[in-house]
Amino acid sequence: xxxxxxxxxxxxxxxxxxxxxxxxxxxxxxxxxxxxxxxxxxxxxxxxxxxxxxxxxxxxxxxxxxxxxxxxxxxxxxxxxxxxxxxxxxxxxxxxxxxxxxxxxxxxxxxxxxxxxxxxxxxxxxxxxxxxxxxxxxxxxxxxxxxxxxxxxxxxxxxxxxxxxxxxxxxxxxxxxxxxxxxxxxxxxxxxxxxxxxxxxxxxxxxxxxxxxxxxxxxxxxxxxxxxxxxxxxxxxxxxxxxxxxxxxxxxxxxxxxxxxxxxxxxxxxxxxxxxxxxxxxxxxxxxxxxxxxxxxxxxxxxxxxxxxxxxxxxxxxxxxxxxxxxxxxxxxxxxxxxxxxxxxxxxxxxxxxxxxxxxxxxxxxxxxxxxxxxxxxxxxxxxxxxxxxxxxxxxxxxxxxxxxxxxxxxxxxxxxxxxxxxxxxxxxxxxxxxxxxxxxxxxxxxxxxxxxxxxxxxxxxxxxxxxxxxxxxxxxxxxxxxxxxxxxxxxxxxxxxxxxxxxxxxxxxxxxxxxxxxxxxx
Numbered sequence: 416x417x418x419x420x421x422x423x424x425x426x427x428x429x430x431x432x433x434x435x436x437x438x439x440x441x442x443x444x445x446x447x448x449x450x451x452x453x454x455x456x457x458x459x460x461x462x463x464x465x466x467x468x469x470x471x472x473x474x475x476x477x478x479x480x481x482x483x484x485x486x487x488x489x490x491x492x493x494x495x496x497x498x499x500x501x502x503x504x505x506x507x508x509x510x511x512x513x514x515x516x517x518x519x520x521x522x523x524x525x526x527x528x529x530x531x532x533x534x535x536x537x538x539x540x541x542x543x544x545x546x547x548x549x550x551x552x553x554x555x556x557x558x559x560x561x562x563x564x565x566x567x568x569x570x571x572x573x574x575x576x577x578x579x580x581x582x583x584x585x586x587x588x589x590x591x592x593x594x595x596x597x598x599x600x601x602x603x604x605x606x607x608x609x610x611x612x613x614x615x616x617x618x619x620x621x622x623x624x625x626x627x628x629x630x631x632x633x634x635x636x637x638x639x640x641x642x643x644x645x646x647x648x649x650x651x652x653x654x655x656x657x658x659x660x661x662x663x664x665x666x667x668x669x670x671x672x673x674x675x676x677x678x679x680x681x682x683x684x685x686x687x688x689x690x691x692x693x694x695x696x697x698x699x700x701x702x703x704x705x706x707x708x709x710x711x712x713x714x715x716x717x718x719x720x721x722x723x724x725x726x727x728x729x730x731x732x733x734x735x736x737x738x739x740x741x742x743x744x745x746x747x748x749x750x751x752x753x754x755x756x757x758x759x760x761x762x763x764x765x766x767x768x769x770x771x772x773x774x775x776x777x778x779x780x781x782x783x784x785x786x787x788x789x790x791x792x793x794x795x796x797x798x799x800x801x802x803x804x805x806x807x808x809x810x811x812x813x814x815x816x817x818x819x820x821x822x823x824x825x826x827x828x829x830x831x832x833x834x835x836x837x838x839x840x841x842x843x844x845x846x847x848x849x850x851x852x853x854x855x856x857x858x859x860x861x862x863x864x865x866x867x868x869x870x871x872x873x874x875x876x877x878x879x880x881x882x883x884x885x886x887x888x889x890x891x892x893x894x895x896x897x898x899x900x901x902x903x904x905x906x907x908x909x910x911x912x913x914x915x916x917x918x919x920x921x922x923x924x925x926x927x928x929x930x931x932x933x934x935x936x937x938x
Contacts, residue, residue: 462648476649480533484511589698597615632662638709748913782801820901842912
């Protein structure tokens, strides 16, 4: 079986079916304990307690947490568990004596499936800022954010500030398109680090179930891609026989396919921070480091908070830019209708405002076809070809407005003139009278740079064609896209539709006037 047929038959189902929420294991730089409240009885625990705490996991199961933390720390924890928001008590500074030496852990708790999950990460060599350094750095970020005007500047600022906070080699802001392909729109990197700027990555790189998890859990750290997964014992909850849901666990083990993907990129550690717009995953802040790198709870919390604030700013910045353009279009549309209404007929009114007609929807060409009158503005196909387009439209759509960014894909005859008429927006004013307004946009032939071949995101194993591996090459892979125009914006379509309503009123007024005049002349 060849690589192509494997891809077609599996359709990346291996990635989509991976149990990423219930991997049954954690990353090795911490301990995870599943507790039953209110006594905080240990039901499940990671199997690395022998190496970190000098106690085998079997000796801790079904014991109360006091066996590890002592009475005083457990009582303090229980008081915190009474709060409505557990995040208020994170991080916990937990002290455990092992072989006569006191160890300090960063602890955090969350609830899921009637269990209390306690995660502990050893604070042996903290990396990154201290708490107060992080706090002051964050204050500066907030202050600077208030001075940023554009979306582009905001994304670049985000990459730079997250890199300062984390110390990672490369930080990218990655935006999803309508098909969930991602493009790197901002980047900050260290000296000698290759750029990923403007590279696109196929949707299969982040499967749908992973994207869903990113909308719920804002941050994911892989401190060392070479970690050995640490099993949870027992694998299933002894009370319910259900696997342990690690969706919100910072230590959650990662898909082996994703680990191999990172290794193929030469990444030693990674950090991902979600960017959401109206509860939908808009993009991500993706951080790569060439060697293992752990971040303290405080640094991770600061990064997550930056992600949340940037998410709210993304909404504002995109809306501000859209709103400014939308108001410009609305003002132009109102002025057009006001001017046209003063003319004897709609055709003459439109002809006097040819440039505004083009600007209304940002088109490079337009045709006015009203009964036996015809006029072309800007770059348009020959008149006979425009007439053929209208005939084709009459047989293929009865909508009150028609638009496409790829006319040749729907009407093959348009390939002859796609250089001027790849995008089409049509307003039928009166089909009976043959009155139409058509706008045209030219073909945009563009080269898209991918991080590796997007048509071969996985390859089959040499030994078992049912096992898939991520691509090994992330070299710039160029793809040429043709027969497509710039997209029509929603505000442009809305303005065109409003114009249609106004023109229909004017045309109706003209018909009534002509009928009245005809009746008067006959009498």
